Amino acid sequence: MSRPNAPLVPTAWATIGPFFPNTFFREGDNDLTRMAPDAPPTAQGAPMWLTGRVLQEGGGPCVNAVLEAWQADAAGRFRHPRDPDWQQADPGFHGWGRAWTDAEGRFAFRTIIPGAYRDATGPRAPHINLAIIGSGIMGRLATTIFLPAFAEANAADPVLASLPEALRPLLVAQPDGLAEDGAPRFSLDLLLRGDAATETPFFED
Amino acid sequence: MQHPDRFDPLDPATQPVVPIPGYPNTQRRNPARAPFRRVLTRTELTGPLDLSQKLRPGDDNLAMLAPGRAAQGQLIHVGGRVLDEDGRPVAGAIVELWQANAGGRYFHPIDQRDAPLDPNFIGNGRTRSDAQGRYGFFTIKPGAYPVPDSGRWWRPPHIHISVLGPGSLMRLVTQMYFPGDPLNGLDRILNSVPDLAARARCIAASVLPTEIAGDWLGYTHDLVLRGRHATPPL
Ligand SMILES: [Fe+2]
Numbered sequence: 325m326s327r328p329n330a331p332l333v334p335t336a337w338a339t340i341g342p343f344f345p346n347t348f349f350r351e352g353d354n355d356l357t358r359m360a361p362d363a364p365p366t367a368q369g370a371p372m373w374l375t376g377r378v379l380q381e382g383g384g385p386c387v388n389a390v391l392e393a394w395q396a397d398a399a400g401r402f403r404h405p406r407d408p409d410w411q412q413a414d415p416g417f418h419g420w421g422r423a424w425t426d427a428e429g430r431f432a433f434r435t436i437i438p439g440a441y442r443d444a445t446g447p448r449a450p451h452i453n454l455a456i457i458g459s460g461i462m463g464r465l466a467t468t469i470f471l472p473a474f475a476e477a478n479a480a481d482p483v484l485a486s487l488p489e490a491l492r493p494l495l496v497a498q499p500d501g502l503a504e505d506g507a508p509r510f511s512l513d514l515l516l517r518g519d520a521a522t523e524t525p526f527f528e529d
Numbered sequence: 530m531q532h533p534d535r536f537d538p539l540d541p542a543t544q545p546v547v548p549i550p551g552y553p554n555t556q557r558r559n560p561a562r563a564p565f566r567r568v569l570t571r572t573e574l575t576g577p578l579d580l581s582q583k584l585r586p587g588d589d590n591l592a593m594l595a596p597g598r599a600a601q602g603q604l605i606h607v608g609g610r611v612l613d614e615d616g617r618p619v620a621g622a623i624v625e626l627w628q629a630n631a632g633g634r635y636f637h638p639i640d641q642r643d644a645p646l647d648p649n650f651i652g653n654g655r656t657r658s659d660a661q662g663r664y665g666f667f668t669i670k671p672g673a674y675p676v677p678d679s680g681r682w683w684r685p686p687h688i689h690i691s692v693l694g695p696g697s698l699m700r701l702v703t704q705m706y707f708p709g710d711p712l713n714g715l716d717r718i719l720n721s722v723p724d725l726a727a728r729a730r731c732i733a734a735s736v737l738p739t740e741i742a743g744d745w746l747g748y749t750h751d752l753v754l755r756g757r758h759a760t761p762p763l
Contacts, residue, residue: 347653523561529755
């Protein structure tokens with residue numbers, strides 16, 4: 325067997341720099357339950373918001389950071405052929421969204437509570453994948469956010485369990501009241517650089 | 530379409546090293562702790578198959594804001610292919626591009642430098658790669674600009690490119706440079722990539738004028754996303 329071409333090396337990353345166009349964003353981009361920014365929400369499942377702040381060394385806000393979210397639907401399926409059940413995935417759930425941080429470093433995503441599922445590593449707790457890019461960030465800072473209502477599943481999640489126990493709470497968003505639309509809000513801060521006890525754990529891609 | 534299912538770790542020599550002198554945010558915004566290892570499973574291997582409803586393409590001419598409103602500067606075409614590591618075309622990838630105007634200034638509220646704005650140039654666009662992985666933009670050649678408080682560091686003319694392929698691990702944000710610019714060898718972002726060949730691949734190739742028809746000076750630049758196929762095709 326031969327490959328159609330000699331393997332290529334992935335292009336070098338670079339920062340988005342300070343001038344990532346704000347015109348790239350449209351209202352609704354941060355809503356994973358809409359198939360298009362101007363379409364109505366069509367996802368099955370219980371709506372929720374994931375909000376928080378992106379902070380830099382010293383705890384100040386990381387302004388104009390871009391966050392990209394990706395998660396499973398309410399039944400724990402991804403609409404992508406790498407999920408064996410992808411054809412049963414909710415056709416009304418997009419699963420991807422993009423947000424950017426304001427002057428206080430705040431971001432918000434509207435989504436549905438993701439479903440749990442089982443994969444080759446074991447039982448996966450409901451989770452939301454986040455990647456952060458921004459000026460000075462030279463790659464994708466990838467992490468995974470968990471929800472407090474699933475304490476038992478979180479304890480059994482192989483990715484969360486790969487962290488030292490003391491760091492695991494840093495990836496569990498906390499209840500933060502209700503949003504204007506009545507959906508529960510879960511919140512957490514992402515500290516890009518800090519001391520070993522408070523810096524957000526990031527994962528190798 | 531086949532989707533890559535094998536994502537080898539990036540070779541660190543082919544990726545930027547931080548911090549970068551004169552760019553304090555490369556210190557403040559990159560973790561002190563090494564990233565944790567995890568097994569890559571479907572949550573990382575998947576990603577949105579088609580983002581064109583969310584990130585709408587169709588905005589691939591930056592040089593012409595409206596009929597009769599041409600931007601200042603050298604008209605250029607930048608194009609190439611979006612490929613995976615096996616050299617297969619990545620169709621349907623969203624390619625976003627943004628850049629400074631010919632005077633080296635961004636149309637962005639936080640760029641308050643004393644260089645002219647061009648009323649006919651915004652400087653960002655979005656397109657989608659075709660079935661052969663091809664993408665292309667009509668634009669103008671951006672100017673160089675100095676980085677404030679950096680000790681006389683000038684960014685060479687460059688174009689920012691963001692690519693979203695059908696999988697989270699295929700994500701790429703990069704910068705494209707122009708061949709032969711004397712500032713390339715001094716640029717701290719380009720030079721933060723240790724491997725010389727990887728650095729050189731960030732520089733576009735000129736299309737010879739003998740091969741070009743029309744008003745656009747051509748540059749080609751291929752973009753290689755992560756991802757291989759564990760089972761090669763027969
Ligand atoms: Fe730039």
